[in-house]
Amino acid sequence: MTDAPRPEGAPAPKGPGLPLPVTEGEVEFERTIPAPADRLGARSRDRIRALDVLFEADAQRRDVLDVLRDRLRITAAQTPLPVRSRDLVELYAPYATDIDEDLETHSRDWPLHRMPAVDRAILRLGSAEVLYGEESTGRGAIIGEYTKIAEVLSTDDSPRFVNGLLQRLLDIRGLTS
Known part of the structure; x- marks a missing residue:
């Protein structure tokens, strides 16, 4: 297999010999900048790992603790689930039905099944932490974290x-407590 001739001044193809697009005239490209890794703190990353468990359980229609048990098995394909993430999932699990009822009741015109799955997971875990989590962490800070996520x-x-x-x-x- 022979390579197609390149236009004059075109750079040599990189990778597995894929052709580069040929352009006429000047083309202005937007420079992409990767998001900074420190955009979210360690606690937020632990919350996101816990959200992954809730999201997976929802998508597979499985019990969240069964998915958690699967995630706690260490495989070559993933890093171990942080202890904080496990604790958040375990905080959510016993209150799952109550949390869903609260969300369904108070999310005006947005039943749970109509919410994006990511939002549903964020709201479920955020509700567990805000309503049933330790009092030592400021509730406003927790809400801010989930808003950022x-x-x-x-x-x-x-x-x-x-x-x-x-x-x-x-x-x-x-009002009720």
Whole structure:
């Protein structure tokens, strides 16, 4: 197999001999800059790993603790699940039904099945941590973390939605406790 002739001044193809597109005239490319790795702190990354478990359980329609047990097995394909992530999933599991009822009740015009799956996982885990987590962490800081995670992982409208709904749940809890 022979290579097709290159236009004059075109760079040599890289990789497995794939042809480069030929352009006429000047083309202006946007420079892409990778997102900084420190954009999310260690706690946020642990929360995201826990979200992965909730997301997978939801997608596969499996019990979240069964998925957690699968994730705790160390394989060559993944890094071990951090202890903090496991603790968050275990915090959520016993309250899963109550959390879904709260979210369904207080998310005006957005039943759970209509929410994006990522938002559903964020709201479920965020609700568990805000409503049933340790009192030592400020509830506002937790809501801010989940809002930031929604900003990174979901749609443009998700951060506001996540922030508003978690705040509403916290406000209602304050009225009833």
